[in-house]
Amino acid sequence: xxxxxxxxxxxxxxxxxxxxxxxxxxxxxxxxxxxxxxxxxxxxxxxxxxxxxxxxxxxxxxxxxxxxxxxxxxxxxxxxxxxxxxxxxxxxxxxxxxxxxxxxxxxxxxxxxxxxxxxxxxxxxxxxxxxxxxxxxxxxxxxxxxxxxxxxxxxxxxxxxxxxxxxxxxxxxxxxxxxxxxxxxxxxxxxxxxxxxxxxxxxxxxxxxxxxxxxxxxxxxxxxxxxxxxxxxxxxxxxxxxxxxxxxxxxxxxxxxxxxxxxxxxxxxxxxxxxxxxxxxxxxxxxxxxxxxxxxxxxxxxxxxxxxxxxxxxxxxxxxxxxxxxxxxxxxxxxxxxxxxxxxxxxxxxxxxxxxxxxxxxxxxxxxxxxxxxxxxxxxxxxxxxxxxxxxxxxxxxxxxxxxxxxxxxxxxxxxxxxxxxxxxxxxxxxxxxxxxxxxxxxxxxxxxxxxxxxxxxxxxxxxxxxxxxxxxxxxxxxxxxxxxxxxxxxxx
Amino acid sequence: xxxxxxxxxxxxxxxxxxxxxxxxxxxxxxxxxxxxxxxxxxxxxxxxxxxxxxxxxxxxxxxxxxxxxxxxxxxxxxxxxxxxxxxxxxxxxxxxxxxxxxxxxxxxxxxxxxxxxxxxxxxxxxxxxxxxxxxxxxxxxxxxxxxxxxxxxxxxxxxxxxxxxxxxxxxxxxxxxxxxxxxxxxxxxxxxxxxxxxxxxxxxxxxxxxxxxxxxxxxxxxxxxxxxxxxxxxxxxxxxxxxxxxxxxxxxxxxxxxxxxxxxxxxxxxxxxxxxxx
Numbered sequence: 001x002x003x004x005x006x007x008x009x010x011x012x013x014x015x016x017x018x019x020x021x022x023x024x025x026x027x028x029x030x031x032x033x034x035x036x037x038x039x040x041x042x043x044x045x046x047x048x049x050x051x052x053x054x055x056x057x058x059x060x061x062x063x064x065x066x067x068x069x070x071x072x073x074x075x076x077x078x079x080x081x082x083x084x085x086x087x088x089x090x091x092x093x094x095x096x097x098x099x100x101x102x103x104x105x106x107x108x109x110x111x112x113x114x115x116x117x118x119x120x121x122x123x124x125x126x127x128x129x130x131x132x133x134x135x136x137x138x139x140x141x142x143x144x145x146x147x148x149x150x151x152x153x154x155x156x157x158x159x160x161x162x163x164x165x166x167x168x169x170x171x172x173x174x175x176x177x178x179x180x181x182x183x184x185x186x187x188x189x190x191x192x193x194x195x196x197x198x199x200x201x202x203x204x205x206x207x208x209x210x211x212x213x214x215x216x217x218x219x220x221x222x223x224x225x226x227x228x229x230x231x232x233x234x235x236x237x238x239x240x241x242x243x244x245x246x247x248x249x250x251x252x253x254x255x256x257x258x259x260x261x262x263x264x265x266x267x268x269x270x271x272x273x274x275x276x277x278x279x280x281x282x283x284x285x286x287x288x289x290x291x292x293x294x295x296x297x298x299x300x301x302x303x304x305x306x307x308x309x310x311x312x313x314x315x316x317x318x319x320x321x322x323x324x325x326x327x328x329x330x331x332x333x334x335x336x337x338x339x340x341x342x343x344x345x346x347x348x349x350x351x352x353x354x355x356x357x358x359x360x361x362x363x364x365x366x367x368x369x370x371x372x373x374x375x376x377x378x379x380x381x382x383x384x385x386x387x388x389x390x391x392x393x394x395x396x397x398x399x400x401x402x403x404x405x406x407x408x409x410x411x412x413x414x415x416x417x418x419x420x421x422x423x424x425x426x427x428x429x430x431x432x433x434x435x436x437x438x439x440x441x442x443x444x445x446x447x448x449x450x451x452x453x454x455x456x457x458x459x460x461x462x463x464x465x466x467x468x469x470x471x472x473x474x475x476x477x478x479x480x481x482x483x484x485x486x487x488x489x490x491x492x493x
Numbered sequence: 494x495x496x497x498x499x500x501x502x503x504x505x506x507x508x509x510x511x512x513x514x515x516x517x518x519x520x521x522x523x524x525x526x527x528x529x530x531x532x533x534x535x536x537x538x539x540x541x542x543x544x545x546x547x548x549x550x551x552x553x554x555x556x557x558x559x560x561x562x563x564x565x566x567x568x569x570x571x572x573x574x575x576x577x578x579x580x581x582x583x584x585x586x587x588x589x590x591x592x593x594x595x596x597x598x599x600x601x602x603x604x605x606x607x608x609x610x611x612x613x614x615x616x617x618x619x620x621x622x623x624x625x626x627x628x629x630x631x632x633x634x635x636x637x638x639x640x641x642x643x644x645x646x647x648x649x650x651x652x653x654x655x656x657x658x659x660x661x662x663x664x665x666x667x668x669x670x671x672x673x674x675x676x677x678x679x680x681x682x683x684x685x686x687x688x689x690x691x692x693x694x695x696x697x698x699x700x701x702x703x704x705x706x707x708x709x710x711x712x713x714x715x716x717x718x719x720x721x722x723x724x725x726x727x728x729x730x731x732x733x734x735x736x737x738x739x740x741x742x743x744x745x746x747x748x749x750x751x752x753x754x755x756x757x758x759x760x761x762x763x764x765x766x767x768x769x770x771x
Contacts, residue, residue, distance in 0.1 A: 219729050240535070240554070244733055294531035348710065352729070356531075356554055359715060363529040363555075374715040378624065 024492040025210045026474070029222045031236040031483075032349060032379075033190040033215035039156035040111045041170035044118030045401065050154075051484040052213060055195055056095075057156030057178035060086055060105060060137075061149055063403065066312070068149045071203075072100060072157050072179065073137075081144035081436050082127070086137040092202040095177040095184075098159050101134040107160035109139065115170055121411055122151040122402075144434045146441050147312075147410075150402035181206045181488035191215050207491045219352060226251065226469060232492065233470040235483055238352030242298045245469050256479035257310045258466035259403050261303055262357060264344070264395040265458035267419045272336055273392065279456040280320075281330035286364040287322040292462045295353050295360065300462040305449050306409065308463035310481050313405025313432070313445030317453040327368050339369025342392040346375070347382035351397040357461065358395050389419045397464065399482045405445045406433050413452060420457035504754020511748050515571045518564030526565065526716045530556035535734045551736040553726055562718040563741055569630070569719040570745075574699040577634040578692050581641035586688065588642070589649025590680055593657065594672070604650065607643045615640035615698075616705055623711035633712055633719075637699050648691055652684045686763040693756035697749040704745055720745050 030048040038044065039053040060073035070076075073086040092100040106129040113123035125145050130138040145151065158176040166174045172189050179202065182195035193213040197206050214231070216222045223241055225231045227248060237245065237253075246253045266273035266282070273279060292300050304316035331337065346358050355376065362372045372393070377385065385391050400408040410433045412418045414426045428448035432441045468485075470477055473493045478485035533542050533556040540548050550559035592603035610618070622636045656662060662679050700720075706712035707721020708728070715722070720741040727737025 220731060223732075238729065240730060240733060291531055294534060355715065359555055360529050360531055362716075363527055366527045375628075376710060376715060 023209045024207065025212055026208050026233065026487055026490060026492060027231040028211060028213045028487075029216040029225060029231045029234045030213065031219075031222070031234070033217075034187075034193050034213055035189055036172035036174075037184065037187060037193075038171050038174045038176065039158070040108065040115065040118065040120075041174065042115065042117030043171060044112075047399065047483055048213075050401065050482075051480075052193055053156050053178075054180075054484055054486045055182040055211060055488070056180045056184060057158065058092075058180050059153050059155050059157065060088075061153050063150065063153050066403075068153070072105065076149075078148075078436070082141045084139045084141075084148060086139070088135050088137055089202065090135065092179050093200060094159050094179050095198060096159070096162075098161065098177075100157070100179060101160075102131040102137040103134070103160045104163075105129075105137045105157050106131050107163040108155060108157045111158070111163045111166070112155060119151075119154055121415070122154070122407070144436050146433050146435045146438075147402060147404040147406040148436075150312075150404040150407070154402055181486075182208075182211055185210065201488075203488070206488045208487060211487055223469075226471070229471065232474055233468065233477065235466065235468045235485075236352065237299075237467045237469055239296050239299045241469075242467060250472055252470055252472055252474070252477075254468045254470075254477065254479050255298065256466045256468070257308070257481055258464050258483070259308050259311050259400040259481045260397050260466070260483065261306070261308050261463040262300075262351065262354075262395070262397055262461050263306070263458045264358075264361065264393060264461065265418050265420075266393055266456070267389060267391055268421075268457065269389055269416075269419045270392055272334060272340055275334045276455050277330045277334040278336065279458075280454075281327040281334070281368070282365060282370065283320045283456055283459045284323045284330065285327035285368045285370070286361050286459065286461075288459065288461045289319065289322065291357065291360045291364075295356050296462055296464070299465045299467055300353075301465070303460040303463045306452055306458075306460045307400055307405050307449075311400045311403050311405055311408070312438075313409070313442060313449075315442075315446040315449045317449060320459075324368060331368060331370075339371065341371045341373075343373040343375045344393040344395060345377055345382060345385060345391045346395040347379045348376050349379045350382070350395075351464075354395060354397070361395075361459075389416075401482050401484070403481065405448075409445065409448060409452070413448075413457060418457055420455075422451060422455055425451040425455070501754075501758055504751045504758060507747060507751035508755050511567060511744075511751065512571065514564060515567040519568055522558075522561045522564055524558070524561035524565055526718055528557075532556060535730065537734070538736050538740075550740045551734070553723070553737045554730060554734070557718075559723070559737060559740055562723050563720070563744055566718045566720045566723055566741060567744070569713060569717055570700055570703055570721070571748075573630060573633055573637065573703050573713075573719065574696050577637040577641065577699055578696050580634060580638040581695065582645055582688060582692055584638065585642040585645025586649045586684065589646035589651075590653050590676060590684075592646065593650040593653025594676070594680075596654075600650070603646075607646050610643040611647075616702060619702060619706055620709065620711060623706055628711065628714045630713055630717060633703060633706060636706070637702055640702060641695050641699060644695070645688065645691060648687060649684055652687065653680050656680050656683050690756055690760045690763065693752060693759060697752045697756075700745060700749060700752075 030051060032048050034048050034052045036043050037052060039057055043049050058071045061068045062071050072089050074089050075087040077085050088102045088105060109129050112120055113126045125141045125143045127140040127142045162176045181198055181201050183198050185194040185196045187193045195211040197209050199205055216225055222234045226234050242253060245251055266279045268274050289302050292302050302319055304319060305314055307314055344358055346354050348355050358374050362374055365372050386394055410429045413420055414429050425448050428444045432444035435441045466479060466481055466483060468477060468479055475491045476489045533552055534554050536548055536552040538551040542548055548558050552558055592600040619636045619640050626632045656679055665675050703712060704721030707719050708725040712721050713719045723741040724738045730737055
């Protein structure tokens with residue numbers, strides 16, 4: 001009898017001391033696949049690549065509620081407008097065991113700045129980097145950079161040795177260790193990225209034991225997976241799903257401000273969009289307010305600027321009135337009383353409601369005699385056309401990743417990236433880029449937005465709310481305004 | 494005299510009804526494919542619209558009437574299916590007869606090309622082609638014809654080989670009848686019946702393939718509502734607006750079943766006339 005009791009006691013206690021803390025793996029399905037993990041490569045601005053990199057790497061500083069917070073840098077100062085000095089954190093190790101020094105930060109800046117695409121345009125004013133000692137990094141600029149710390153917050157640090165090894169290679173062929181809260185366990189580009197917790201993380205170690213980031217291409221597939229407990233978290237959900245998901249007792253739906261907005265650009269390099277009256281006519285012809293209210297009742301808000309209200313430099317203007325007569329008059333003033341024929345390109349994967357928005361606009365334009373062919377394209381084709389300015393009109397969503405107007409306005413409207421260039425807007429935008437006084441920068445953006453709003457390089461219909469849906473077992477989910485959440489603080493029960 | 498019960502006429506009857514709907518339907522309704530009305534989006538079937546009319550099959554995510562889209566879509570989908578079926582039949586029959594008639598290494602070479610094409614899944618070829626050619630109705634017709642002609646060519650070659658081995662063809666050859674005369678008077682009449690049966694079967698495959706292309710976004714342009722496109726439009730609304738995808742889906746099923754039944758009827762009819770499937 002006693003031995004039976006003993007055996008029973010052992011049997012009961014076995015699970016208690018044999019299974020330690022249960023593995024807490026976060027299962028995530030972002031809206032688009034993670035194509036590579038190179039934080040400095042041409043895909044460095046892709047939303048979900050950026051999100052994956054935020055788990056694996058650390059930048060020197062991060063922004064928290066608009067204020068810079070030290071990460072791999074413990075202190076920084078700007079002795080003059082062209083010089084920044086960073087003190088590098090001691091005792092940080094990369095995933096491969098190397099200790100972090102200022103040389104790694106210097107190599108990371110140089111690696112990013114010397115390629116063409118991705119985040120490199122943020123570093124065009126870089127003169128040189130110096131490392132007088134292993135804890136000090138000096139960045140020298142050719143011109144002052146107003147949003148410098150914002151740009152630094154997107155610079156992920158990799159070891160100097162790995163950067164050297166990678167040489168001129170960027171993108172999917174490159175694997176670089178980071179210092180982040182998670183390290184790569186396995187990666188199949190475009191499909192699954194498995195991360196495991198970095199137990200020797202320099203900051204508070206993550207409570208999760210790992211993350212599985214998988215690609216579920218269809219929105220319905222992602223939502224079904226979430227409802228069936230196959231994934232824990234997804235985001236960028238369309239308005240029509242929000243109401244249904246809110247009713248589900250197993251799920252939390254969080255709607256937060258975002259730095260993402262819809263735009264519908266005109267190509268001013270092509271006729272008739274070189275005439276601002278044509279661009280204004282097309283804006284006045286659409287009842288943007290109703291369209292946004294009908295298509296995006298929960299997740300959208302009528303835009304009042306070409307950036308969203310959470311972005312530094314935001315300055316609201318009066319929305320364009322829906323006025324068909326005015327639109328017709330502007331068109332005939334521009335010599336097009338009978339309208340014209342054109343096309344609108346978009347990639348359905350750029351936003352859940354993009355096709356609806358495009359078709360609604362086209363319906364309104366048909367009423368002023370402008371015949372528009374909707375042209376949905378595969379994302380890579382759409383992106384290539386966008387870069388080559390191979391479009392009449394193009395519609396998409398766009399985030400201000402650094403949450404500073406310079407990232408969006410300074411990058412897109414001074415360099416003909418959008419096909420648009422105006423000496424006046426450029427004057428304000430370049431001045432704001434070089435101004436280090438943040439108060440003065442705000443005034444300059446107000447003036448620049450005035451010009452852009454009336455000159456209409458595109459229609460800016462709506463700013464979006466960030467929608468995250470996750471299982472109730474999760475807490476402390478980072479509701480990133482740019483859909484690039486960090487999971488080091490996320491907890492799972 | 495064959496005994497025909499009313500049951501055998503269900504297939505052709507439904508098919509005829511769809512053809513009539515496709516021809517007359519779009520004339521009965523006032524549908525502008527470009528026009529949307531976001532005020533009346535996602536209304537369930539039998540809802541009353543602000544203008545007082547009823548949306549019998551509901552509205553889609555842009556407030557367009559689903560019934561109107563199905564009527565216009567019937568014309569688009571059936572039109573595409575028939576056009577690409579005929580196109581495939583023309584090319585397939587020409588190539589197949591050529592291969593069967595010439596025989597030898599030329600005929601073998603043509604057959605190997607056909608084998609290569611048949612070894613690819615047809616929807617893969619369609620997706621591949623559609624990704625490279627800008628979307629239009631003509632593109633869809635050509636793409637779908639490309640996926641179907643090979644099977645027709647095989648049939649045409651088999652019939653040609655069978656016919657040319659007959660003694661009356663040999664007599665015709667010896668008597669100096671020109672090739673085109675032999676083909677039109679001996680080969681084509683023998684090919685007509687099996688081709689019609691195969692084409693009917695192909696028609697349903699083409700309708701389904703068109704819907705699949707539309708579903709993956711490679712079918713007709715967004716402003717042309719084929720059934721596949723309407724189904725695709727509704728896929729993100731399956732849980733809150735089931736009618737957008739379901740109703741055209743049911744229409745496709747009915748049509749494909751009707752075509753299948755009609756094809757079966759034709760096959761039996763020809764079999765009774767002394768012809769058997771090869």
